[in-house]
Each structure stands twice: as C-alpha cells, then as structure tokens.
Amino acid sequence: MNKRRLGNTGLLVGEVGMGCEGFLEKTPGEVSAMIGLMEERGCNCIDLYTPNPEMRTSLGQALRGRRDRFILQAHLCTIWKDGQYKRTREIGEVKAGFVDLLTRMELSSVEIGMIHYVDSMADWDEVYNGPVMRYAQQLKADGVIEHIGLSSHNPAVARKAVESGLTEVLMFSVNPCYDLQPANEDLELLWAEQSYEKPLVNMDPEREALYEACQRMGVGITVMKAFGGGDLLDETLSPAGRALTPYQCMNYALTRPAVASVIAGARTLDELRDCLSYSDAPQERRDYAAALATFPKISWQGHCMYCGHCAPCPKGIDVASVTKFLNLCKAQGGIPETVREHYAALPQRASACVACGACEKRCPFGVPIIENMKSAAKLFGK
Ligand code: SF4
Numbered sequence: 269m270n271k272r273r274l275g276n277t278g279l280l281v282g283e284v285g286m287g288c289e290g291f292l293e294k295t296p297g298e299v300s301a302m303i304g305l306m307e308e309r310g311c312n313c314i315d316l317y318t319p320n321p322e323m324r325t326s327l328g329q330a331l332r333g334r335r336d337r338f339i340l341q342a343h344l345c346t347i348w349k350d351g352q353y354k355r356t357r358e359i360g361e362v363k364a365g366f367v368d369l370l371t372r373m374e375l376s377s378v379e380i381g382m383i384h385y386v387d388s389m390a391d392w393d394e395v396y397n398g399p400v401m402r403y404a405q406q407l408k409a410d411g412v413i414e415h416i417g418l419s420s421h422n423p424a425v426a427r428k429a430v431e432s433g434l435t436e437v438l439m440f441s442v443n444p445c446y447d448l449q450p451a452n453e454d455l456e457l458l459w460a461e462q463s464y465e466k467p468l469v470n471m472d473p474e475r476e477a478l479y480e481a482c483q484r485m486g487v488g489i490t491v492m493k494a495f496g497g498g499d500l501l502d503e504t505l506s507p508a509g510r511a512l513t514p515y516q517c518m519n520y521a522l523t524r525p526a527v528a529s530v531i532a533g534a535r536t537l538d539e540l541r542d543c544l545s546y547s548d549a550p551q552e553r554r555d556y557a558a559a560l561a562t563f564p565k566i567s568w569q570g571h572c573m574y575c576g577h578c579a580p581c582p583k584g585i586d587v588a589s590v591t592k593f594l595n596l597c598k599a600q601g602g603i604p605e606t607v608r609e610h611y612a613a614l615p616q617r618a619s620a621c622v623a624c625g626a627c628e629k630r631c632p633f634g635v636p637i638i639e640n641m642k643s644a645a646k647l648f649g650k
C-alpha cells in the first residue's frame with residue numbers, strides 16, 4: 269500500500285486506514301484475522317473512536333507482538349456509559365476513559381491522541397481553554413501520546429484548531445458533497461434536502477481555506493465520512509443524485525491537500541480486502557472526474573478538482589499537483605516554504621508546458637490549464 273506523510277508528525281501512514289467499528293461484536297480470533305490482513309497489506313493506521321470495552325480488549329489482544337507495525341489514532345473524550353458510547357468534556361471522565369483504553373488495549377502509549385468531535389466554536393473554546401487541552405498536552409509531555417489530534421466536521425472550527433498551532437493531526441469529514449456546503453455547527457444540514465435545492469457551484473471557500481491551512485502548517489488530515497456514511501454510493505440516497513463508487517470517494521478524499529489517509533470501514537474480511545485493494549486498482553477505476561461532472565445542479569466549472577483526469581501530459585507535467593501548489597500560494601498570498609519545496613521536487617515544472625492543449629481537452633471542468641501553467645511558471649520562476 270502507498271504510504272503518505274502525516275503532516276509534520278514524521279509518521280508514515282497507509283493511504284487507506286481502518287476505523288474500529290468493524291471490530292465490534294467480533295470474537296478475538298476474528299479481530300486478529302482482520303489485523304493480520306491489514307498488517308500483510310500495509311494498512312497501518314487504525315482509528316479508535318469507540319470506547320466499547322470488549323472491542324478494546326479484543327483489539328489489544330490482536331495487536332500483541334505486532335503493536336509497532338500500527339499507528340493508533342486513539343480518541344480522548346469518548347467513554348462507555350450505561351452500555352453505550354458517550355462524548356464527554358468532564359475531565360475526570362476523560363481521564364478515566366483514556367486510562368481504560370490504554371489498560372484494555374495493553375498499551376503504554378499511542379501515536380495520536382485525538383480530541384474527539386469538536387464541532388462548535390463554543391466547544392472548541394472550552395476544549396482549548398480548559399482542562400481537556402491541558403490533559404492532552406500533559407500526556408504528550410509524558411510521552412503517552414506522541415501527537416495531539418482533533419476531530420471535527422466543521423471547517424471553521426477545524427481551521428481555528430489548526431491555526432492554534434496545537435493540533436498536529438486533523439480528522440475531518442471529506443467528500444465531494446460536504447465540500448460544497450458552508451461551515452455549520454448543525455451536521456444534519458450537510459445532508460439536508462434544502463441544502464441541495466439551489467444549484468451549487470464549486471467548493472466552499474472555508475473548506476478550501478482549511479485544506480490550505482493544513483498543508484501550510486504541516487497538519488496531516490485523516491479522513492472520516494469519505495462515503496457520506498454510505499449514502500454517496502447509492503443514487504437514491506446521495507444528495508448529489510448520482511452514485512459514486514468507494515474507490516472514487518477514496519480518491520476524491522486522497523486528492524485534497526494535506527490528506528494522508530482515508531479511514532474506511534469494513535465489517536468482514538471480504539469487505540476489508542475490497543477496501544485494501546484500492547491501492548492496486550487502476551487509475552480508471554479511481555477516477556471520479558467524469559462522475560462528478562454528471563452531478564445535476566452541481567458544477568465545478570473552471571475549478572480544478574485535482575482529479576488527474578487531464579493526464580498524461582506529453583511533457584510529463586503533473587498538472588493536478590502544479591495547480592494545487594499554485595492555488596495554495598494564491599490562497600496564502602505568497603509561496604509557503606513547504607510548497608516551494610514540493611514544487612521543486614516535481615519531476616517536471618510548469619515551464620515545460622508547450623501549450624499543446626491536450627490536457628484542456630480532457631478536463632471535464634473546463635479549467636484553463638495552459639493559463640495556470642504560465643502563472644505557475646511565473647510564480648515559481650521555472
Ligand atoms: S485540470 Fe481538470 S482534469 Fe486536470 S486535475 Fe484539474 S480538474 Fe482534473
């Protein structure tokens with residue numbers, strides 16, 4: 269499986285990660301078989317949001333002897349109460365919940381301590397100024413967590429958390445429908461019929477600004493809700509009115525700036541095999557551009573989706589990457605050092621463009637690629 273850098277953490281994560289829901293209600297042997305398959309295929313990032321005690325115990329047993337081959341994204345602020353999951357900011361409960369995770373899973377530390385589900389500004393203020401962030405920082409200072417993360421569905425809150433400088437990993441909901449919708453504290457509105465009644469044009473600027481901030485600040489994104497809870501795979505349920513395939517959804521998320529891993533879900537070994545086969549799938553099966561271009565009432569005309577549908581360029585230019593770096597600089601009003609480095613590492617620069625137009629003919633979104641290549645060559649000086 270392809271590995272990607274998780275922002276500036278120094279961690280390398282498989283581009284497909286796994287959520288923990290599929291381990292629920294499984295015997296320890298079944299969980300162990302799933303972990304074995306993940307290990308074999310290089311799927312090394314596991315998100316641990318559920319505080320379900322049996323799941324924690326089974327997973328802990330399954331990781332015996334191979335713990336160091338996995339990167340664990342363990343959530344703070346989730347506890348098990350009265351037989352079910354509960355989100356809490358009460359610091360006594362938060363601490364007890366995290367100790368329970370470490371104990372049941374036989375762990376001394378985890379790579380990412382993820383502050384769970386911060387969707388409103390008031391909640392962010394409480395987390396940031398209160399004991400939860402201090403506890404996360406203490407865990408980090410003690411070496412119990414290596415990096416502080418935060419999960420959110422709200423781009424405005426997520427950006428605030430990223431720009432605080434304290435969040436090193438962001439778990440964020442990324443899919444082509446959410447990306448059209450403005451920031452909102454009400455998660456329901458992201459999928460509500462009324463939010464899709466009027467024609468929608470291009471990605472919401474606040475979401476673009478979030479991706480740009482993550483890329484600029486070296487905050488790696490792990491993705492949740494890439495399939496919109498499964499609705500995006502069914503045209504009768506998708507708010508876009510057209511179905512996408514799992515590979516198309518995963519590729520969409522993986523082509524957003526700063527995204528390192530898509531956290532998928534699998535309830536059986538066969539489903540797990542399907543998810544993990546993404547990395548071996550041919551580009552035609554991952555390509556989402558043509559499908560997105562058929563969404564009724566939704567248009568990305570003139571807007572680069574970083575889909576790569578315009579490839580190959582006879583001069584070897586990676587048009588999607590060049591355009592991504594150009595847009596990051598435009599959003600930032602200058603060239604961030606990391607972007608300059610990434611651009612310099614490209615096998616071919618925008619100045620190699622001979623304006624043949626082959627890419628523009630293939631772009632389903634009418635992006636002025638030749639013009640963009642000229643702008644990039646001018647901006648980066650090559
Ligand atoms: S220029 Fe068009 S085809 Fe190429 S990556 Fe951007 S949106 Fe996709």
Ligand code: SF4
Pocket residue numbers: 580581582583584585587620621622623624625626627628637638641
């Ligand atoms: S117009 Fe430029 S970027 Fe596009 S295919 Fe031709 S050489 Fe490549």
